[in-house]
Amino acid sequence: MAFKITDDCISCGACADVCPVGAISEGDGKYVINEDCISCGACADTCPVEAPVED
Numbered sequence: 846m847a848f849k850i851t852d853d854c855i856s857c858g859a860c861a862d863v864c865p866v867g868a869i870s871e872g873d874g875k876y877v878i879n880e881d882c883i884s885c886g887a888c889a890d891t892c893p894v895e896a897p898v899e900d
Contacts, residue, residue, distance in 0.1 A: 848882055
């Protein structure tokens, strides 16, 4: 199961920095996770506002 980033995202970029496969990039107003996500949870563990959630 992959992750997605909710509208709670504050665009800090912490999630993108820890993604081991580079599946997270800056989108329009929030970061987005692409299909390369391996569901490791690193983004969710790092996010200060708990924006990444399992999809």
